[in-house]
Amino acid sequence: MDIDKLLEDIFNDDVSLDLKALFEEKIVEYGVTKTRALKLLNVDKDVFEDIINGTAKQPNLIHVVKIAEFLEINVDDFIQMVLKNQNTENIASIDRARKVRFLMKNFDVKALTKLGFFDNTDDIDELVERVLHYFGYDSIRQFEEELVTPLYSRTKRQFSDKMKDFWVRSAYQTFRLIDNTNGYDRERLKDVIVNMKPYSQDVKNGLYTVCRALYNVGVTVIFQNYLTTTHVRGATFIINNKPCVVLTDNQKKYPTIWFTLLHELHHVLFDYDAIKTNSYHLSDDEDLFLIEEKANSFARDYFMPRANFDYIKTYIKNDYMVEQFAKENEIHKSLVYSFYTWYQQELYNKNYYAAFKEYYPDYKPAIAKLNPITWDEDTVREASEKIKAVFEIN
Template sequence: MKNLDVERLLQDIFKDDSVFDVKERFEEKIAEYGISKTRALKLLNVDKDVFEEILDGSAKQPNLIHVVKVAEFLDVDVHEFIRMVLRNQNPENIASIDRARKLKFLMKNFDVKALTKRGFFDGGDEVEELVEKVLAYFGYDSIAEYESQLVEPLYSRSKRPFSDKMKDFWVRSAYQTFRLIDNPNPFDRNRLKDTIVKIKPYSQDVNNGLYIVSRALYNAGVTVIFQDYLDTTHVRGATFNIKDKPCIVITDYLKRYPTLWFTLLHELHHVLFDYETVVSNNFHLSDHQDLFLIEEKANSFARDYFLPVDGFHYIKNYINNPYMVERFAKDNEIHPSLVYSFYSWYQKELYGKNFFGAFKESYPTCKSAVSRLNPISWNEESIKVASEKIKAVFELK
């Protein structure tokens, strides 16, 4: 007997294709072998009533050994025979099998506990409701459609920790959003370079700066969206290649306004200088441990863009003087919170001192900075609805 492929079996049970008539096949075989039905069942050591229950689906818990023995006697593929037997089960048994299939789908692909805590799932939902939520969110009609439309898996390991599942969910949400937005503007690298040069002053406008910059990037063929941070992913941003166009995701990781701008410039560096790597992998998650050198170059680019080390050495002597920080920030065309943020980073990097909690009151909220761009959250609408809202923002005349 071939090895029993349970995965294939569960997938095949619910196919619509027809199956053979077992009773007819059994009659053919006993005629071919020249034995009676009673003799055949005796040799198989299968009780007549058990045999009938297997065929008509009345057996509440069909004995797998008996099912396999009959399949071998009929000389049919054991998967095909088991599928037929299962499809003949009563509605209650079929429903329990379907529920097991859906449960496997959820456990394999999602960290249900974390997504429930985040508000994506309702804690009181049953398995069927959880699956419906996933399919509705991504815009698919069935599990089969969901699985056939996925981008390349983020991780190749068969046993993935929950954090990997959350990253997969985050990546697939972003991918589907970009696919639905479908930026019509061709990617223009020269226009992107011209846009980057002009970005810095917009960091001073907390409520509209990111909105204005993101619209300008959209017109250059670069789509930027914001997704709420998902616990355990530790991803602040990512760059995708969708239909040969760069797409960037930024999160509110660490909940710091300066981090939004730093991440944006970090990802734009990947678009300018690492795009071949992004294209070959479909996407790139920033802070990826295996790409340390690429990440460091992007980090240095973003830091030098807003506050190079010379600026730090100047302002460190006046960091406790709000007036001097304000004037310094204005002269350098950046928001004062970026001065405090990069000051803290340089202190840690150069002197091993921790100032990251010293100036929190000077940081605007991320929410006000991204609100006009309709950031993707995890407890409200489907990706289709969210994508339509984002696209309307970008294409507003």
């Protein structure tokens, strides 16, 4: 049953039927008295009157079905007629149930409250209004009609799925509103990728400069704060035939952001058609449909291929040698330590993840100019306008 349509029809004065008159017509047609008809239906007279008059606070479903059958009316239509006679308090309770269903189905309210997206309130109207206002929708129906079809689907959706859906919808709306007017040029993208490595050395402005260059070749890159339990490092969308990339701070490490950017750009270059068919791709998602290792290898080989690791591993504790090695390879030295750590784990099963922390710069200055989307933003539209302004500065 479409509850939205049901509620609309309840308040539609054009939809009207006199149930009492219809009942009188039926007992005349069947040649029985009202008392006899109700006895055969096993419906108490007072109960019948309450249902017909709309005064029953909680009409018994079995009685409703029996009366609808007697009157030869479709049950859904009869329910609509019964509800049309209900008092405003009962109708409001139906509307509340619809809103509760909408929130519980689509959002992890507890987690989003903890993040600051929702205020700490149990007011259903306020919670629904917050969602609709943030995404820019006028109604629950509009929200649900414009949803992006998720890549993952299960019979029972876990809380993490709801958080992923929220993250995806936020990114999708942001890209749709930014609406990059530059045409996607794959060959020019290759040129940007070839020349972007040195910018990793500039912590404050490097990522910003590269993202502006990508925007000019039709690839929009935004940054969204990581959402707990999603396990999503980044994502690639195809919207209006243009690639769009989302980065997160799920590991809160400067080298990881650059690695993720190259990883996603590999998907743009080589998995464009597959992503276009599926609307988007979440990297590190547990339900992958693309081969992630190819994208990982692409990013590793770009910054620090195996041969470079074999060379620098002997000198890794010599800060001067690592500094010179990083300069020669045109990368920030934190990437040297980050990839060294990965190779040690992968090749020798040695854990160095707690080492070299002093060489990792704070990642926040790198993303500051990109106006990262946080979950206390007022609306996606406002966030999108700030991001668009950054990319279109002359």
